[in-house]
Every structure is written in C-alpha cells, then in structure tokens.
Amino acid sequence: MHTHFHGKAPLLAIHGGAGDLRPEGFSPAQRLVYESALQRVIEAVFPELRAGCSALEAAVEAVRLLEDEPLFNAGRGAVFTAEGHHEMDAAVMCGQSGQAGAVAGVRLLKNPVLTATKVLEQENFVLLSGSGAEEFAREHGQIFEPAAYFHTPERMAQLEKARMPNTMALDHHKFGTVGAVAIDRNHHSAAATSTGGLTNKRYGRIGDSPIIGAGTFAGDSTCAVSCTGYGEPFLLRNAAYQVAARMKFGRANLSEAVRATVHEDLPRFQGDGGLIAVAPTGELCLSFNSAMMYRAWAAADIAPRWAIS
Ligand code: ASP
Numbered sequence: 001m002h003t004h005f006h007g008k009a010p011l012l013a014i015h016g017g018a019g020d021l022r023p024e025g026f027s028p029a030q031r032l033v034y035e036s037a038l039q040r041v042i043e044a045v046f047p048e049l050r051a052g053c054s055a056l057e058a059a060v061e062a063v064r065l066l067e068d069e070p071l072f073n074a075g076r077g078a079v080f081t082a083e084g085h086h087e088m089d090a091a092v093m094c095g096q097s098g099q100a101g102a103v104a105g106v107r108l109l110k111n112p113v114l115t116a117t118k119v120l121e122q123e124n125f126v127l128l129s130g131s132g133a134e135e136f137a138r139e140h141g142q143i144f145e146p147a148a149y150f151h152t153p154e155r156m157a158q159l160e161k162a163r164m165p166n167t168m169a170l171d172h173h174k175f176g177t178v179g180a181v182a183i184d185r186n187h188h189s190a191a192a193t194s195t196g197g198l199t200n201k202r203y204g205r206i207g208d209s210p211i212i213g214a215g216t217f218a219g220d221s222t223c224a225v226s227c228t229g230y231g232e233p234f235l236l237r238n239a240a241y242q243v244a245a246r247m248k249f250g251r252a253n254l255s256e257a258v259r260a261t262v263h264e265d266l267p268r269f270q271g272d273g274g275l276i277a278v279a280p281t282g283e284l285c286l287s288f289n290s291a292m293m294y295r296a297w298a299a300a301d302i303a304p305r306w307a308i309s
Helices: 028-050 055-068 112-122 130-139 153-163 231-236 239-248 254-269
Strands: 002-006 011-019 088-094 100-106 127-129 178-183 189-195 216-218 224-229 273-278 283-288 292-299 302-307
Touching: 002 254, 011 028, 011 055, 011 224, 011 273, 011 283, 028 055, 028 292, 028 302, 055 088, 055 112, 055 178, 055 189, 088 112, 088 216, 100 112, 100 130, 100 216, 112 130, 112 189, 127 130, 178 224, 178 273, 189 216, 189 224, 216 239, 224 231, 224 239, 231 239, 231 254, 239 254, 239 273, 254 273, 254 283, 273 292, 283 292
Parallel strands: 100 127
Antiparallel strands: 002 283, 011 178, 011 292, 088 100, 088 189, 178 189, 216 224, 224 273, 273 283, 292 302
C-alpha cells in the first residue's frame, strides 16, 4: 500500500507499527480499539501543531502518547526479550538543526522518547545505550517505572509463542513500533520513533529505530521519516536516509523516493514493513509492503484520518 497526499503546513503523520496480520484477522471490536487509539493521538497532537508548536515538539508528544498506550510495542506495551525483560530503543531528529538524540536498550524508562529528546538537547553525543543511558536519564529527571508497569499478558503470551521455535519475532499480530513525523507552520521538519524491538530478542540486539538514517531521519532540505518493520534490513539499507538521498541526489519527489525504498529496495532484502514521511514541500506519504500498518495523518487542509490495512 502506498498513499500520498499534498497538504498545507502543518502536517503530521503517526504510525503504530507494520505487521502481517490480514484485514480478516481483526474482529470489528479489535479494529475499533486500535482506530480509537490512533484517533486519540492524532486529534490530541494535531491541534497543538496547528496552534504553533514546533515539529519536534509535536513528533515527540505524539510518540510519548503512543508509548503510554499498552496497545503498541513501545514504552508501556514494549515486547519481552528472551530473558523476560524489556529493552527499549528511541530516537528523535530535528530537521531544522540537523541534531538528533537516541537511546538504546533502556529498561525501565517510562518514555524513552523523552530521554532521546534530552540527549538531542545536550548536543555532545547522539546515541546512548543501556545502563549509561539510564544513568543519563536519572541525572535528567526522567521517570522510571517498576517492571510490572511494562508487563502485559498479551506480550507474555507472545513471548511464550516466540520461545517455542526459539526465534525472534516481529510483532506481526496486534502491536508495533511507534513513530511520528511532522512539518510545522514554519515548514521545519522532525521525526521520532520508539520501540520495544523484537519479541524474544537477545544479545542486546538493537534494531533500526534508534539508528539515525536507518529507522529515523529528518532534514529540512528533504524530508522527515520514521520506519517500522524488520529492523535488520532497514539498518542495512539505511532506509530512512535512503528516502532523503533519493530526493537530494536522485531528484525524486517524496512519493517516488518512498515508493522506490519501500516497494523496490527493501523487498530485495526481506525488508518487511513500512514508513511514514513528510516533506516541507507539503508532501505526506504512508507506505508499507507488509499486510498492514497502524497509521494516522492530518494537515491544515486534511482533517485527521486513520487506517490499519
Ligand atoms: N523496527 C523495529 C525493530 O526492528 C521493530 C518494529 O518496527 O516493529 O526493532
């Protein structure tokens, strides 16, 4: 699926992950639960963007709200690692300044995206991991939660299922990584992504989400991108930056760049998933090569909308 709009700034798009669940796999009630969550977030954040908040603030706020939703694989709803913990990754990038901040493998942080934003603000480093990132978070007054906060029965059932063939599993069924991209009234761009990664992951595995250029990228001269899907191919293909590079060096427009990345390049590397992207030109694109992607979007002249399959 590839959707493309041309809207007036400000623009906002969010995703709650891509997966392989076919439309018939959703009961009407389940569909409603997810659609309502997407609706709540887009309708909470878009008015702030319209009222003048920055693209960075809007992208971070949308991801923070999605992290607080147990439905999605980030923050509260993060999936379990093989050891039965949660190791979360998040990144934010400001297209105006070109600055970014990210954390990887953090365990009990309520909102990894807020800590990634603190990393962005201090400007000395871009990516912090594990206990060091948690120490930084503590020093910056970030909120930690007890392990029970992240324990959801659905996630435990997924871990048990994934353990059977002893494999890592993309959250194919009900949940997903979350992300947001925005263009503000001043035509500046930003992207944010947050994830619990893959169920049953081990060895401190880190996917594409916190890696600038792979799962997250923003640049005012091109676009802002947030990805979701099998992290390894997205890492290998520099998926988020690939979209920007196609625009910058290949003279593609946003839609052409996204289509080539999601529907031509990534599938050659088993890169199941998708991405959302916006450009200061007013282009907004939501595209995935998997069966579904939780997503919602809005622009000054496009009323908030949401979709799953
Ligand atoms: N891209 C994420 C990762 O590989 C997973 C996802 O998007 O659901 O960590």
